[in-house]
Amino acid sequence: MKKLKLLNTLLLFLIFISLISGCTKTTDIYNNTLTEDNTVIITKENINKAPSTSGIKGVNNPHIWFDSQAYSALDTIKSYGFNTVRIVWQTNGSASRLKQIIDRCKSLGLKPIPELHDVTGSTSTSDLDRMVSWWINNKSYIASDVWINIANEWGPRNSTIWRDAYKNAVSRMRNAGINNVLVIDSGGWGQDDQDILNYALEVLNSDPLKNIVFSIHMYGEWNDNSKIYNFLSTCKNRGIPIIVGEFGYNYNNGNNNLGCKVDALYLMQTCRNLGIGFIAWSWTGNNSENAWLDMTSPSDWKTLTYWGKMVVYEKDPNAGNSSVLYNFEGSTQNWTGTNVVGGPWSVNEWAYNGSYSLKADVDLGTGKQFYLCIISNHNFSGKSKLKAVVRHAAWGDQGTGMQAKLYIKVGSNWKWYDGGTVNISSNTSGTVLTLNLSGISGLNDVRELGVQFLSGSGSSGRSAIYLDYLTIE
Template sequence: MRKHLIALGAVVLAIAATVVGFGSPAFAATGLHVSGTDIVESNGNVFVMRGINHAHTWYTNQTSSFADIKATGANTVRVVLSGGRWTANSAAEVANIISLCKANKLICVLEDHDTTGYGEDSAAYTLDQAVNYWIGLKSVLVGQEDYVVINIGNEPIGNTNPGQWTAATVAAVQKMRSNGFQHLLMIDAPNWGQDWQYTMRDNGQAILDADTRKNTILSIHMYAVFNTAASIVSYLDTFKSKGWPLLIGEFGWQFSAGEVDDRTIMSEAVKRNLGYLGWSWSGNTDPILDMTTGFDPAELTTWGQRIVNGPNGLKSNSKQATIFAGGTPTTSPTSASPSPSVSVSPSSSPSPSISPSTSPSTSPSPGAGACSASYAVTGSWPSGFQGEVKVTAGSAPINGWTVTWTYADGQTVSQAWNAALTSSGSSVTAKNAGYNGKLAAGASTTFGFLGSWTGTNRVPTPTCTSS
């Protein structure tokens, strides 16, 4: 679960309903619903999402995370699900997730991660397949409209032909409604969620118009594309000027120069009464994006401290939904004054919304005392990418490993984790860290890195040697 990056919102602007197409819905509101640019509970109280993403589908045993996330002050948890790209989450399991959300007084945003990077990632599902997954879960979703938001597909289009996003999303929204879903729908942007080519920014009205219930909110994922205050403010101002409901469905933090400006994201979201959902609680293959160490709420990382205890963080700016006893009503916000328009340029940093390997090239099966390695591109954006290598011991234990590969297209590598990585021209060498060199027979470990590319980014074939 890691990938490309962006941010949230629900901006308020008094624009006539006949102009923006967001007047009173043709149907009586059911549960959480959009009113203008706000999310509103069934009792009429404005609800501003303040929460955390949780990678449930890869860590199904971490059910205590729901209570731990609630303890941060969060009022919402966005839950990663899979319909089959990874181990499928069944209707019974999803029903249990909803129960955990309700028991911990959290609004539950359910997202299908199978669609991540479609068109660029060959393993990704279509949005239509995602809708079929939701249809299969309908029996446990109907009646939960007060508590559940359906995020149809995570980062549903990569950087290849992002223009296909509009028609695919319109069809997905229409299919959800024709199958009887009345829930608030959340729609992720293309470009791995970051919309750096502005497909969602320029075509959002088509998505909103496709919803017969007028109950859809757009979601931006803010990572390295949004590494300056100007780029963040400009993007949010554009949605405000159009009167479209928006939230920041994922974002990371500025752990190094050129990374996402999390402080501006949170301050702008608070100023504008926009929702934000940080990525993510724990379990990332790139641990820099973990808010906790090993899912331990007593061990908040730097990122965890910033989003939980920071000046615009969860402790001071999250209000529980009033559907739960003790929830605090939220008044409608006042609109913030616009800032100058600034173009957003993509940057070569990863976004976390992608997960286990998607395009590996694996060496032959290892023999005794040997090892093998597989290479995958787990995230890609203009001029940059994120890679992951899985190292597997053969039929005998090993005490250390070295993986080498050679690029054919001029790629370069930089920051790495879980390995000591060096390069010379097109050749790259990675050696185990002190804690992951010893592997039992058949056991595996992974390491990751960032890289740059231009034109072509073919997957090399790695070679593993052991000691």
């Protein structure tokens, strides 16, 4: 039993988690820390948190421009496993028709998020005011459980104008009796991180309901994986409710009209790891210069393109049956180390795939064990094999040699499964570790994932361990 301090009230609760070995510390998506003695420290953000976007996987669907096709496509969107549709709409559209679309989404089990596209890229406060007026005038058509994306990509960059205009918008809508979750796009055509990092909490705190989600759009300004991770993790750590409301991918090596080289697979996996939703642009119907962003063929609104397959299956369509779980490109992706003397860090001194790997310094010694691991929920149902690539540094006396094993812990009792001990070396080609998942029960509740490194007999001195390219198939 441990004591839980919350608002000066002492409560008792039972800690059920028992860790066999491996990771001993983690932080959940609301910034609650599980310390090494299993005491939970609850932060203010978790007491009165704004809406979570965790688990949202959606598409943007251009209903305002392709009414019948987009409406019919909702069934197909659902069949491909999406749970959310961002409904592209404008003020010249019928509110009653929008209600029909919203109702159809709900009947299919899709979360509808309507947005107004009229003032995309505008920085005029009067334009935003017009969007707010439309929502107020048509509030009777919008059920209270529908998230309202006030205006697509409105506002200047890193600006108090963005802040104050949205504080006013929130106030007007609340005073009009609209208590829905409000989704607010960042300025700078939706791509500016500074509006959100500098002013989002002020906007959130101005809302008496604290019922706001902020949306970032990721195209050519988000070609750096470290920027993606740093921004999203900072939002989580600060208690800023965030969703990636639009994003593209690395088409033609960035030689496209948006200069977009976004690593979409990294983006989606990072969102999943951090408990953040994501909505891809877009189902189909883009103009010629944006046609590379069509997820399905415009001829039938059903046949997946390369981009559509990437989002649906969350893997490179050209990469066979494996999907990348972690590649440490520019960040540790929340992995931690146990019994290490430094790190782990994301480093570019070695990589099996890409440019970065995870590294930690260790002090060798006979029988010593080191861990690189992450405590986070994963669902590996239907998967057959887990792989990772490891090596150790060339320095330090390895004695009889270092070994490693890939492992997972499953279920509430944290049952350990591993792929067996494998000899590893300092060879820059790395050593592939494999864990066969066949026959393991409870794969829908994997609690921990990691690699155990075993120091050889007679080993001594300082060395380093590396991990890269965790995939599942």
